[in-house]
Amino acid sequence: MVKKITLAVALCLSMLPLSILAQATDAEKKYTAFEMRSNGKIYVVVAVVLIILIGLLLYLVRLDRKISRLEKEK
Amino acid sequence: MRKRWWKIVCILLLIYTVVGGFLFPVPAREILHESIRNLYFHVCMWFGMMILFTTSVVYAIKYLRSQNLAYDIYSVNFARVGILFGVLGYSTGIVWASYTWTEYATSTQIFTEPKLLGAAIALLVYFAYLVLRGSITDIDKKAKVSAVYSIFAYVMLFPSIWILPRLLDSLHPGKEGNPALNFNDLDGRLRMVFYPAIIGWALLGVWITSLRIRLDLLKEKNMLHG
Numbered sequence: 001m002v003k004k005i006t007l008a009v010a011l012c013l014s015m016l017p018l019s020i021l022a023q024a025t026d027a028e029k030k031y032t033a034f035e036m037r038s039n040g041k042i043y044v045v046v047a048v049v050l051i052i053l054i055g056l057l058l059y060l061v062r063l064d065r066k067i068s069r070l071e072k073e074k
Numbered sequence: 075m076r077k078r079w080w081k082i083v084c085i086l087l088l089i090y091t092v093v094g095g096f097l098f099p100v101p102a103r104e105i106l107h108e109s110i111r112n113l114y115f116h117v118c119m120w121f122g123m124m125i126l127f128t129t130s131v132v133y134a135i136k137y138l139r140s141q142n143l144a145y146d147i148y149s150v151n152f153a154r155v156g157i158l159f160g161v162l163g164y165s166t167g168i169v170w171a172s173y174t175w176t177e178y179a180t181s182t183q184i185f186t187e188p189k190l191l192g193a194a195i196a197l198l199v200y201f202a203y204l205v206l207r208g209s210i211t212d213i214d215k216k217a218k219v220s221a222v223y224s225i226f227a228y229v230m231l232f233p234s235i236w237i238l239p240r241l242l243d244s245l246h247p248g249k250e251g252n253p254a255l256n257f258n259d260l261d262g263r264l265r266m267v268f269y270p271a272i273i274g275w276a277l278l279g280v281w282i283t284s285l286r287i288r289l290d291l292l293k294e295k296n297m298l299h300g
Contacts, residue, residue, distance in 0.1 A: 046096045
């Protein structure tokens with residue numbers, strides 16, 4: 001179990017992009033929302049979505065536990 | 075003890091999807107611009123739907139072979155959550171299309187869009203599955219009829235979302251090959267988030283389904299022994 005989790009985390013980390021350091025091309029300058037990136041507001045969006053996602057997932061975990069308890073009662 | 079590691083993987087992958095999906099660089103695209111990031115959310119809903127429907131039809135066949143009612147519960151709940159994913163995929167597609175296609179396509183083009191119509195037909199066929207189930211009161215008959223119907227519903231997915239959209243001209247990307255996994259079109263930067271995202275969202279669907287299944291099995295037990 002722990003081994004598997006470590007493996008999954010390692011897998012996620014190994015996928016971190018190196019291209020993040022690359023220079024922007026002309027096309028990228030034209031089509032990319034650099035403004036939101038430069039004033040940092042994009043992090044607000046990420047924070048909000050993360051809160052919603054984690055909230056929903058925690059709800060799911062609680063539901064899972066409740067059902068497990070019900071199953072044990074039988 | 076139920077296995078728990080895949081739920082943790084699901085949570086980690088979804089968090090990675092959201093963080094990477096918003097912050098990692100994406101290739102510059104005409105028309106789509108940054109909305110290409112919807113790839114990590116919209117397309118994954120359809121993947122989730124297909125995986126759930128496939129599992130559902132496998133259990134439907136298993137039910138027909140064994141007449142074991144537990145398989146019927148498995149099958150119907152996979153289909154239900156599959157429909158949920160399909161509806162989410164459809165509605166996110168509506169939003170995405172209304173901000174990208176409308177810039178250069180006519181409304182006739184949009185309304186006769188083969189991928190939209192195909193997906194709508196596929197979903198309606200599955201809605202009918204739930205209606206059919208709901209209309210039969212006898213438990214065994216309900217299970218048997220809906221298992222047979224679900225095989226037909228699954229077969230309808232082939233022309234409506236896999237074959238026809240690939241033959242006809244369309245605004246939606248993917249006529250050139252696989253609508254979702256086009257390797258010429260899919261930049262490495264997109265793939266880095268896209269593949270984990272598919273797994274994450276699919277696992278979430280399976281998780282929700284497993285909860286519903288366990289609840290239904292409990293209900294059934296109560297009915298038999300309570």
